[in-house]
Structure formats: C-alpha cells, structure tokens
Amino acid sequence: MASAKDITRRTAIVAGFGGAGWLIANANGLTVSPSFAKVFQTVEDWTKTAQRGLLHPQRLAREYSPADISAYFKPNGTFDPGTDDYNRHAAGHFANWRLQIDGLVDHPLSLSVADLRRLPRRTQITRHDCVEGWSAIGMWTGVPLSLLLKAAALKPNARYAVFHCADNLTGEPSKGGEQSPGQYYESVDLTDAFHPQTILAYALNGKPLDVPHGAPLRLRVERQLGYKQAKYIERIEITDSFSRIAGGRGGYWEDRGYEWYAGI
C-alpha cells in the first residue's frame, strides 16, 4: 500500500516533471510572451542588485597599457548617420556641432567641441565588449561627464542622464517585422554618470574621433557593454524617468529587448 507520504511525493515528482516539460515545450512562445517578460525583468533586477551590491560606485574598470591597443577597433551599429545635417557638420569638421545639456538642471549648457577640448580631460585605455561577444581595446580621451553635470547643477529629482544621438538605426533584420528604425539613444543612472571613467570622448587612440566610431562625441561608460556607449551625441537630457522617451525602456536596444543594465 502506498502511504500518504508516497502519494505526496508522487504528486510532487509528476508536478515537477510536468512543469519542466511544459517549460521546454513552450520555450519559444514564452520568449516573446509579455507576461513572462516580468520573469526576465526580475532576473535583470537581481543581476543589477547583485553587481551594484558588490561593486563600489567609484571602482574602476581595468585600464590597459598602450601595447594592448587593438590594431583595428571594430565599429558597429551605425557607421555613418548620413543625414544632410550630419554630413554638413562632418564636412566642417564639427566646428558648429553643439552639445546641449538640459532637462532637470539649474544651468542648461550648450557647448561646442572646441569648448569641451578646453576642459580638463581624462585619457583611458579600456576594453570594449560588444554584447555579441567580441572585444577590442582602445585609448579614449574626453571630458568627464561628472564635470559637465556639476556645471549644469542637477535638480534634486534628477535620476538619469539620457543621451540623444544623431544616428537613426534600422535595427536587426533577423528579428523580422518586430524591428523598426529608430533614433539612437541611451541612458545611465547617476551612479554611472558620475563614475570617474564615464567620459564624453572626442578622441580615439590620440586622433579626433572618426565617423564610424561616433564623431564628434561619444559616451564611454566602462563597466557596461558596447551598446551603452552611445555615439554622435547631440543632447544630454537629465530626467527623473525615461518611460516617456521613445519605447520607454531607456535606450534604442533596450526598446528592442536588451537589458537596460548592461553590466553583464
């Protein structure tokens, strides 16, 4: 005779295998299910909480020696924004390019690239890790973002820096109809915005940034993946929430399913 304990155990085994079987059979559907997306969101939150818990806000990403610089630094995403406006700026060596810093600030700023070059700079040789899997090392020179944000004087309710870019990216063709073209943008929270290695870079390997790598200005936020390193930056908007911007998930790739916290 099977005891009550045996029956409970049998039920648990059947339920366990049934659940696992259901998960395996429905994996493709669950991948794109809006309700299951909450599970994935929870996982992203765990990862962010765990990494932020272990990672001191000021802790630096590794910096390399000049000998480690990659002979060829692969550009990715947009290679050339190609709009009439951008082409005009490129032809004029970005002399008239303006960087706007606005939103939740007391002193909105409008700066030229020449203005930025006159400010204190930071040069760092760091590794760029693309979400696809490849890595390259480059030497970046630029203005620490913290300097600009202090000059702009953030309001107390400021939480994010949103980077608006000049390039319109067409998305991943492999995703079929789900992908749509969109203006590139990115966002970081104030922890990363004020990190010492977070810079607005205007030079790569000692030369002015070229068009494929994001001329005239790109973000370097060294403890996160490549898609956070927004190129062709025109405007930095300080905000308390990015839910009203574009797809509402804080970035071009985030709107297409990628994690907002790209530390992994």
Place this chain on the structure above:
Amino acid sequence: MAISDSTEQTSGGRLARAWRHVVGPVTAKDGFYRHRALVRLTHWINALCILFLLGSGLNIFNAHPRLYWGMTGADADPAFFSLGAMDTPAGPRGFTQIGPWHFDTTGVLGWSQVDGEFQARGWPHWLTIPYFQDLADARHWHFLFAWVLAINGLAYLVYSLWIRHLQKDIWPTRADIRAIPRSVLDHIKLRHPTGEAARRYNVLQKLAYLGVILAITLMVLTGLTLSPGFNAIFPWTLDLFGGRQSARAIHFICATLIVLFVFVHVVEVILAGPINEVRSMLTGWYRVPKDHD
C-alpha cells in the same frame, strides 16, 4: 498488485517475478537508499538548467560565431574556431573552421534552414533556444537559468560537503586510483558491477562526477568573467583565464565537455538498467544487481 505464491512456479509467475524485480518497490532486503532527497532534487533542476543554458548559449554564440584566445578578439583577428557562411560558385555554403582546417557543413553548421528559408547562422534552429535567432531573447533565458544553476549548484555543494557525500562517495580513494586500469577494462567490456561493488561508485564514475562538478564551476566563473561589471569587481578572473576572449573560449570548451558527460551519462544509465537507475534518482532507492554465479 499481489501475486500468490502458487503462481510463482509457473512460467507466467517467473515473468511476473522478473517484472516485479524491475519495477517493483525496492526494499532494504534487495537494495539500499542511494540518493538523498536534496541530491535528487538538485540533480533534476541541474539537468533542466543545462538544457536551457546550452540552447540559449548556442543562440548567443550565433551572434558572433568565432572564438579567440587572449584579452581581445573581433572579426579582423584570427579565430581558432568559427562557424560561417560564404558565397561559392555553387551558391552559399556553410563551413566549420577548426584551426587551419575548414569543413563544409552546409545545412547544419554555418548555413541552415529556419522556417523554410536558408540563412547564415552558426548552430541550427533545432539546437537553439529560442529556435529563431535573437541575441536579446537568448540572453534572457541564459541569465534566468544561470541564476538557477548557481543557486542550485551551491545548495548541492554545501549539502554534499555537509553530509560528507562528496568526501565519502565521490572523492576517489587510494585503492580507487590503483583500480583505474581495471575499471577502464570493465567499461570497455560494458561490464557493470554487481553485489557489494554495486553499492559504491566505480573510479571512472567518481572521476566523471568530479569532472562535471569542476566543469560547471568553471562555466560559472568563465561566464562571470565575460561581464564587464564583474570584471570591475574581481579583475583577477581575467588573469586566471588568460583574458576575456580566452574565458569565452573556455566557457565554450567546458560546455562541450558537459555535453560529452551528459551523453556518456545517459548511455551508461541505459546500459546499467534504465529503470533501476532512473528510479533511484526519483525515489532514492537502488536495487543492487545480483552477483553472477
């Protein structure tokens, strides 16, 4: 189901007895309690994790189906392993490159059909989770099950050390090490232990279990080494594995070794008596195969 003694002598009775010997409940008289509940539970959760991590990992790999050694590596750098597609006079072909060797693997690796259309993709749709190529979605599955694997694995390790399961049952003894040649011979002849010897793991089995525990530990560590956030927390793992791209390669090599382990593991379960073996991993009770007289 009760079978009366009077039928035991008939041929039908012998069949019923043999059947009962295979599927009937195991008692302390003809078997023993081999796997504790937490070991059984973590075993099956681990199996589910490996399935999902492998499928989603191959989908992630397809986003950049090339492996390098060292700190960096991208398309312009030499890969020691790659999957890809190329145009030939005979149309597009899929290839697999290992070191200096190229193999035409059209239809399976490099160039294969998805939803009725050929496309350039490293691993075919029937091996990846999800079946369609999507890095963002595959990463979601990968990180979900990475968390489950890590917590489950940690629970297993702590418990197994606590109850001395690892030390007593899995760590090889001196006598085990001396018995390696004989054990190899036993495996080649597909001879499985019976009687008293069947109450312990044989030495190759012990080494295989230790090996897979090590491989999964390396999977977790090399996986974390791919994370730029984790690199800032523990930069020494970059040096331990010889660079980020080396860590990515080791991650892939360990995955291959785990697949190899699972294959041998399942084959051995089938050869050693699938019902008895699977039952022992479900109920804990293992029937000791009788000595051959």
